[in-house]
Amino acid sequence: MSTRSEEDPAASLSAGTWEDNARASEARSDRYMVGSSHPTVSATGAAVLEAGGSAGDAALAMAAMCFVAIPGMCGVGGDVFCVWYEAETGRYRAVQGSGVGPDGADVDFYRQRGFEAVPVGGPLSVTVPGAMAAIETLHREIGTRPLAELFAPAVAAARDGLPATDGLREDVTDAREKLAADEAAAAVYLPGGEPPLPGATFRQPDLAATIERLAAAPTDFYRGELAERCLRALTAAGAPFSGREWRDTRAEPTETITGTYSDHTVHENRPPSQGYMVLQQAAVLDGVLSELPWLDGRALRWFAGAATLAFADRRRLAGSDSRGWEDLLAPEIAERARAALEADPLPTVPSSIGTGDTTSVVAVDGRGNAVSFICSLAYSFGSGLMVPGTGIVMNDRLGRGAYLHPDHPNGLRPGRRPMHTLNAWIAAAPTGRPAFVGNTPGGDGQVQWNMQVLSHLLDHDAGPGRAAAAPRLTLFPGSDADAVGVRPEVRCESRFNDTALEELRRAGATVVVQEPWGNDGSVQVVAIDAAGGGLCGASDPRGGGVALGG
Secondary structure, three states: OOEEEOHHHHHHHOOOHHHHHHHHEEEEOOOOOOEEHHHHHHHHHHHHHHHOOOOHHHHHHHHHHHHHHHOOOOOOOOOEEEEEOOOOEEEEEEEEEOOOOOOOOOHHHHHHHOOOOOOOOHHOOOOOOHHHHHHHHHHHOOOOOHHHHHHHHHHHHHHOOOOOOOOHHHHHHHHHHHHHHOOOHHHHOOOOHHHOOOEEOOOHHHHHHHHHHHOOOOOOOOOHHHHHHHHHHHOOOOOOOOOHHHHOOOOEEEEOEEEEOOOOEEOOOOOOOOOOHHHHHHHHHHHHOOOHOOOOOHHHHHHHHHHHHHHHHHHHHHHOOOOOHHHOOOHHHHHHHHHHHHHHHOOOOOOOOOEEEEEEEEEOOOOOOOOEEEEEOOOOOOOOOOEEOEEOOOOOOOHOOOEEEOOOOOOOOOOOOEOOOOOOOOEEOOOOOEEEEEEEOOOOOOOOOOOOHHHHHHOOOHHHHHHHOOOOEEEEEOOOOOOOOOOOOEEEEOOHHHHHHHHHHHOOOOOEEEEEOOOOOEEEEEEOOOOOOOOEEEEEOOOHHHHHHH
């Protein structure tokens, strides 16, 4: 059975420290563990595992429930990236589920319409969604139960309704303008002209029918009647899709890319994911942060400095079809970067290229399989465009990811996937077996917070609860196309002590102090063979989710 931490929660609360509260929020188990940013999503995954399903089955069921319970963050019209471990074969694998923009959209298309950047929101911001392509692949590779069975809880929840959460109301409120501009979206998310009230039953019958249909035939989204409906809606709104982009969309499994940190091998998604940036930062920071006190001001300088260099290289070199990122992982490049940061702890790098919202889940089963899964619409409710009669909201990934610079490796052109913020990770022990499984939503914050969490776990034995809840810093802007050129700043939660923040300021950072829990990420972490034995999981208190085991 699932148990909680041995500590007395009441005693932890009375101590009044976030560290004690984080430990008390950990879940422990000897059989399986799941985590997500929504209790119903976690409960869905736990039920699958309790019934004998695999970690892959649990992740797929949780994904469908995310589409229903957290519709502003993810959906059929979005993307999916995943890293998993197969206990039977000992292999780590990945899938990158994202698509290309319209065949008819190149730099001139946008320039002629007066755009300096691809718009964020609206029909011209949409890429072909990769979510269902990735889900089809995941089911084929690691699913053991029929997709219709795994999706059934989500279908029922969409049809019969779930209680609206404060988070749903906030998401709808934040995206109100673009949702109100689309008749189909407004009818679902702004009933009577207002966002759903927390606690009110929130139903999505069209989405229920769509998910049920896709459970029976996932490829219908790309090469069937549902694809035709999506194309009609997008082209009628002005997006120059030909249809070929949809028919050609696939998401085949790949090998992971890897790096080393604290004697562990970190497995990540390959491009178009920018997950390689976690490995790049890890190569620079390995052996440095373990020598510094946890959350010390000098450690914050190293975190911020490594992220600064990584984003500068990302903006300069990275594209989904370029190989420049590979050189950045070379040991001699990491050593050169480390030396540069020792001389100048927080270099000033122009935020230029020269010439979101997301949610995630983790699952580990009793056979040792592990899955890190992340899905997104890009910004909240993506483009704001809903395909009538389907409940499908389209992403705005093209607006977030592609540059209007034709000669850049990430420049917009037909047939090129834009670089992508989504990434998932598993850290393997020297034995080769998974030691930690984790991820976080948060746009360009992902690669920074994933690195910070890895350091907390491996340099300081923080454990999942403290690693997920620890105060975070975020370099802004990262690489989003609409934010290039903005003056950089380091956003820090106020739980860092004043001495640590002053250290950053002395290094030259423009420090912006946030609320104590002002970061918008929602880290999920599971430790395998955790201290004391078994599994230990935690869900970020910022996200309102839960880790559950059995």
